[in-house]
Amino acid sequence: MRHERGLLIVLSGPSGVGKGTVRKAIFENKDLDLQYSISMTTRQPREGEVHGVDYFFTTKEDFQQRIGENKFLEWAEFVGNFYGTPIEYVEKTLSEGKDIFLEIEVQGALQVKKAFPEGIFIFLAPPSMSELQNRIVTRGTETEDIILNRMNAAKEEIEMMDAYDYVVENDQVELACERIKAIMISEHLKRERVANYYKRMMEAE
Amino acid sequence: MRHERGLLIVLSGPSGVGKGTVRKAIFENKDLDLQYSISMTTRQPREGEVHGVDYFFTTKEDFQQRIGENKFLEWAEFVGNFYGTPIEYVEKTLSEGKDIFLEIEVQGALQVKKAFPEGIFIFLAPPSMSELQNRIVTRGTETEDIILNRMNAAKEEIEMMDAYDYVVENDQVELACERIKAIMISEHLKRERVANYYKRMMEAE
Numbered sequence: 001m002r003h004e005r006g007l008l009i010v011l012s013g014p015s016g017v018g019k020g021t022v023r024k025a026i027f028e029n030k031d032l033d034l035q036y037s038i039s040m041t042t043r044q045p046r047e048g049e050v051h052g053v054d055y056f057f058t059t060k061e062d063f064q065q066r067i068g069e070n071k072f073l074e075w076a077e078f079v080g081n082f083y084g085t086p087i088e089y090v091e092k093t094l095s096e097g098k099d100i101f102l103e104i105e106v107q108g109a110l111q112v113k114k115a116f117p118e119g120i121f122i123f124l125a126p127p128s129m130s131e132l133q134n135r136i137v138t139r140g141t142e143t144e145d146i147i148l149n150r151m152n153a154a155k156e157e158i159e160m161m162d163a164y165d166y167v168v169e170n171d172q173v174e175l176a177c178e179r180i181k182a183i184m185i186s187e188h189l190k191r192e193r194v195a196n197y198y199k200r201m202m203e204a205e
Numbered sequence: 206m207r208h209e210r211g212l213l214i215v216l217s218g219p220s221g222v223g224k225g226t227v228r229k230a231i232f233e234n235k236d237l238d239l240q241y242s243i244s245m246t247t248r249q250p251r252e253g254e255v256h257g258v259d260y261f262f263t264t265k266e267d268f269q270q271r272i273g274e275n276k277f278l279e280w281a282e283f284v285g286n287f288y289g290t291p292i293e294y295v296e297k298t299l300s301e302g303k304d305i306f307l308e309i310e311v312q313g314a315l316q317v318k319k320a321f322p323e324g325i326f327i328f329l330a331p332p333s334m335s336e337l338q339n340r341i342v343t344r345g346t347e348t349e350d351i352i353l354n355r356m357n358a359a360k361e362e363i364e365m366m367d368a369y370d371y372v373v374e375n376d377q378v379e380l381a382c383e384r385i386k387a388i389m390i391s392e393h394l395k396r397e398r399v400a401n402y403y404k405r406m407m408e409a410e
Contacts, residue, residue: 186391194372
């Protein structure tokens, strides 16, 4: 079944969880017709980097004007350079029926969620989440302090999940990729998308 | 990641779409830890049929009392015998953390939806749905009457979808199974399920 619009898939999670590795593995899977989200940046192109492929390169003046005009899904400044996800590029790709994949840290994902709530937000969780139950069940073998620290860390991670649609554990990269693939397939099968597509088609008649 | 409760997965769709064939193929897939929903019936057991495996066998008096006590997710009468899905069995299986799969015609699915809205409702669509676009686009080659009939049939099918969460096209049995499997994996990864599971676990501490 064909669908009118592509989906914006946002992969995020705590730092060190392996977002980049999972994203690379996702793009090595040739089954998926995915477009990687291209960022805009004010930093200088490096040797071999192509405008419109690796990044959209621009000046600081232009970037700041775009910020003022709300032209980014999210943006951030790192060591004097600006990086952002241009709404126009995302909208154009989605309207061509292609899915876009954006891998981003938690603060950026929350910005995207505000600007584009219809995106699919996936929280990549550290494998230790599944050990939570064991930690809580196995009592008495650790000091009170260690247990309390672990509980607090786990609580923070659970609270970070709350803005997301799905939680995928990164216990093994291949398994995490399979789960993300299942989410993408399943999101395309949602009734509101399929039925609305056909309804609009019939109304256009 | 472990999850507290199983999911009720309901497969339905227009008659003749191939629900039974897809259900059989799903149960041949050993990756899935699925329990087939066992119906209660007033008909006589056939040779080899086992109570609690093939059906729960009971008397008409008992069945009618259970109807009065709202003990079925859905029930129907066929040629003098009653058939129904006992809520108690479904609840027990879900609370053991097992998913239940129920294949049922559209009227039954709508009854289940009322009694158990938290189920996952999958509409199996005939492959002709994807030809809808072609039909509409390819104009002038058919008489007005044929086109109108087809449009009306398609409209009815689209309206039937509206109570469902997902639409899966049954173009090929294996593809339909893969899609249903993706839906089941993805539903288990939904943030509210995963996060609530951990939250409740921490509160129990």
